[in-house]
Amino acid sequence: MLENVTFYNDPLLVQALRPLSYYRSLDQLWLGTSTIQDKWKSYSVCPPASTQLVILGSLLPNANIVQALQELKPNTVLVQDRQVLAFTLDIGEEHSHLGSIKNTMEYSGTAQWIKHPEDLLNHQSAALFHEIQPAPFDIEKYQALGNIILAPSFCYIHPSAQLTGCMLDASQGPIYIGEEVKLQMGTIIQGPAAFLKGSSTNLGAKIRPNTTIGPGCKVGGEINHSIFFPFSNKAHEGYIGSSVIGSFVNMGALTSNSNVKNDLKPVSIFDYHLATQRNTGLKALGLIMGDFVTTGIHSKFNTGSVVGCHINISSQAFLPKFIPSFTWGEYPQVQTYQMEKAKQVASQWIGLKQQAIPENLAQVMEEIWKEEASFRT
Incomplete structure (x- = not known):
């Protein structure tokens, strides 16, 4: 209150x-x-x-x-x-x-x-343990649908959630399955983890500990220690780990990121405030991604990558560790994402997720455009 x-x-x-x-x-x-x-x-x-x-x-x-x-x-x-x-x-x-x-x-x-963005990941485990309140549910109902639930006393499953042929392991941390969540066959979840209202998985999704899948998101492949903000998609195979993903993101098939350096040294990321790289002191950190980003199939992000907003990017090689907002094309042959086209695409993604287009969408886009003008050059 x-x-x-x-x-x-x-x-x-x-x-x-x-x-x-x-x-x-x-x-x-x-x-x-x-x-x-x-x-x-x-x-x-x-x-x-x-x-x-x-x-x-x-x-x-x-x-x-x-x-x-x-x-x-x-x-x-x-x-x-x-x-x-x-x-x-x-x-x-x-x-x-x-x-x-x-x-x-x-x-x-x-x-x-x-x-800093990575602080969200640093507090993620404690938040999930504190906030998920397990509750009794009809386990026989879910077992009859081919689900295997380990340590059910540490789970919360909303009555409207749909699970078929899934495995939930809450033995190491609680699991939250929210309202109208749909988990397709073969989904594996290790707690602590949370699927929030209206989120869903594709066949065979693998969700590892300390992960939040936000409202209206659809995910597949392997996801580890990551936070997906509402209404984003990573529906296909590929690995996302130690990452924070903004809203209205759509990752093409096999989009993946590295989250640990080969030499095991601490990860540095681009800091908008400093306008340069900053040593996070973390051994594992993957991808910090803003809103309205689309990646092509097989996109590969290096350890400690930062991706702005309103981006349509693809590449067969590793992408740069910092991609400014309003970047478009197949790296390294990228161009500036034109404002009207970016606005049209953003509106389409908002509509696809059945959300209202914010009245200030154009205003925020203009602010981002101006703020990152020096980064694009």
Whole structure:
């Protein structure tokens, strides 16, 4: 429950979280079984009636931080390590300048917020274990349809979900099968993992631990420790691992990525804020992909690749580790994806997923076009 609560986008974090932050605010990033904002809704956060509480959009809730916010005095900023976590304003002064607030409180507890795209993957396992609430279900019904379910007491299966000839192994972590999910024959899922509302698999899909398949997604092949934002497709064979995939993505057959370097050294990725490569310190990191991306068959992405938005790309060789937004063609003979064509294709994918075209679609596309002009050259 959130009363008199709003979320704000720290400009530096928005830049650092590109390309995932182009089409969504920080609180709309997906992790575990929901967006960050939805996670806050499971807590009771009720500032005084005369006070507006403004929370950093990428801040992850926990009982201690919620208690600190409840006790935050009016016109006070809560900070940790120079990062503003939240602040309070008098109702009616929501648009006051943050710098005008005089009172500052240093939070001494453990605060966690998403600073870079790969942080979503770092918190993924804990989020799935915390958020998936197993519930009893009619296991005989699913066994009669040829399903094998190991450790069923650690599973949640919505009554409307359809499973035929699948294997679910929740012995190492819980499994969530949501409303109207359809799992085709031969699907194998190792927990912890979540299939959210309306998602589906193709024949023989292999879903390994720490994976979230977002609402309306269709997946196949092998997926490991990855987060698929809503309405994306990877319907065919190929491997996606240690990756975050945006919305309205369509991966051609056998699209795959590497997620570990041959020399086992830490992975570096392109950082939009720094405009250069950044060492993540992680040994496993695959692909960070924005929204409205289409890949051709046999597309191959190297370890630590970053792909922007509104891209149609293919190649028989490994693709570059950074592909700017509005790139079109078969690498290395790529061109600039023309705005009107990109807008038409984006609208078609939105329609295919039976979603309403956002009124600000053209505006956001223009902003992306301008922001990445230097990258395209």
